[in-house]
Amino acid sequence: MSEKSTFAAAIVAWQRQAGRHDLPWQNTRDPYRIWLSEIMLQQTQVATVIPYYQRFLASFPDVASLAAAPVERVLAHWAGLGYYARARNLHRCAQEIMAVHGGEFPRSAAQLQSLSGIGRSTAAAIAAFAYGERAAILDGNVKRVLCRVFAIAEDVSRAAAERALWQRAESLLPAAEEMASYTQGLMDLGATLCTRRQPACARCPLADSCVAQREERQHLLPVARSRAKAPERQATFLLISDGQGVLLERRPARGIWGGLLAFPEAEAAQFLPQLGVEVQAVCSLPPLRHVFTHFVLQIMPQLCRVSAPPSLLREGEYCWLPFAAAAQAGVPAPVRTLLTSLPAVWAAADQSPPA
Ligand code: SF4
Known part of the structure; x- marks a missing residue:
């Protein structure tokens, strides 16, 4: 045969x-x-x-x-x-x-x-x-x-x-x-x-x-291809929240997570003054690793406590969502993880004096 x-x-x-x-x-x-x-x-x-x-x-x-x-x-x-x-x-x-x-x-x-x-x-x-x-x-x-x-x-x-x-x-x-x-x-x-x-x-x-x-x-078998160690990148995510809602940004269509909502990826000192918000405190949260096919993203989240939703949002680019709605939106997995923990993180930060 x-x-x-x-x-x-x-x-x-x-x-x-x-x-x-x-x-x-x-x-x-x-x-x-x-x-x-x-x-x-x-x-x-x-x-x-x-x-x-x-x-x-x-x-x-x-x-x-x-x-x-x-x-x-x-x-x-x-x-x-x-x-x-x-x-x-x-x-x-x-x-x-x-x-x-x-x-x-x-x-x-x-x-x-x-x-x-x-x-x-x-x-x-x-x-x-x-x-x-x-x-x-x-x-x-x-x-x-x-x-x-x-x-x-x-x-x-x-x-x-x-x-x-x-x-x-x-x-x-x-x-x-x-x-x-x-x-x-x-x-x-x-x-x-x-x-x-x-x-x-x-x-x-x-x-x-x-x-x-x-x-x-x-x-x-199959023979393993020799792979170089995946490169690492770092990104700062700003979790801008007043304890009820959170700011999310629509990512550009091209690039990772294209078209999805995510936290703004920026430096707090440059980004926050553009929003027209009163910032109460900024504190760093534990980092998060996310593995992509070709690289590892080291996410450095920062909780930015604000007194009210920002007044200067560019429509279509940013949105302000209540916690529950944000977790249900089209967001990538590590953003969802951070969103899920956000109410508890906010509550814990609220107990401590502003930095
Ligand atoms: S095809 Fe895979 S599972 Fe089947 S005998 Fe060969 S090695 Fe074993």
């Missing part, structure tokens, strides 16, 4: 018997629902995605409603999922589908890939699930499975090695009618059996043909 038929047949049979069948984005051929799940699942685990996916669909049930929504509302539904460029691209992609494709998703992976935020692997997943197209996926989980089964010991972050992996992935595809089960099976296997640290080879349908398992090299 050929490598291709053994590999695909084992995955399809396993998926039908032991794979996941009841995730909220399964059992549909609706490209909108499939697309949404594929974007949310990038860099994010299934259990985290499920409640976001359900809330998102309740508010934006189809591509037309998503395209018509203000981007701020879309970002508010995404708040906490991270990697916010995904949400902005999702919104832009919905608008492209309405404007260029008459509200219908393109029906091929090649066309899907031309839309904002849809890369080659995501386009293939949508086309395989929605239309049964024979297009290969190759995300991090699939790379790990292929490297182990075929003992590929090259650094797959290098372009030539990645090209070879794409070719390998394409050479393994089954017939069109099995594409949905195969694609889902490959995803399930990478996420639940062939995990990074402790692969469950005893339960794996590929165990008989897996070179890494035979040679006990699972822990050596």
Whole structure:
């Protein structure tokens, strides 16, 4: 039996018997629902995605409603999922589908890939699930499975090695009618059996043909790429509050947390005089670390106690929100953490004499 038929047949049979069948984005051929799940699942685990996916669909049930929504509302539904460029691209992609494709998703992976935020692997997943197209996926989980089964010991972050992996992935595809089960099976296997640290080879349908398992090299594959230590950046966040409300700033569309609300990132001595507020005290709070893909942000929060809301706010750029409303707004995770603790921090600071 050929490598291709053994590999695909084992995955399809396993998926039908032991794979996941009841995730909220399964059992549909609706490209909108499939697309949404594929974007949310990038860099994010299934259990985290499920409640976001359900809330998102309740508010934006189809591509037309998503395209018509203000981007701020879309970002508010995404708040906490991270990697916010995904949400902005999702919104832009919905608008492209309405404007260029008459509200219908393109029906091929090649066309899907031309839309904002849809890369080659995501386009293939949508086309395989929605239309049964024979297009290969190759995300991090699939790379790990292929490297182990075929003992590929090259650094797959290098372009030539990645090209070879794409070719390998394409050479393994089954017939069109099995594409949905195969694609889902490959995803399930990478996420639940062939995990990074402790692969469950005893339960794996590929165990008989897996070179890494035979040679006990699972822990050596894929080869780890040598990474430089992530650089650190520092940012001062001003938590400007009168004990009831707090000042938030709309971040520029480009850059980290683009379009979300966050605390002003500035030096207190320069920023506060522009607001037209009476400042009672400024005190430093414990720092917070937030890890991004390419750097670590060291957040230095400062509580700025003011007597009343600022009178000189530039509309659209800043807003003053009551504590509860601020915590519900579209804010990134570390801002939400600080907002949640703000009433208690304020109350504690209120007990101490002004600095
Ligand atoms: S046998 Fe083990 S290492 Fe090989 S694909 Fe399966 S889980 Fe991964």
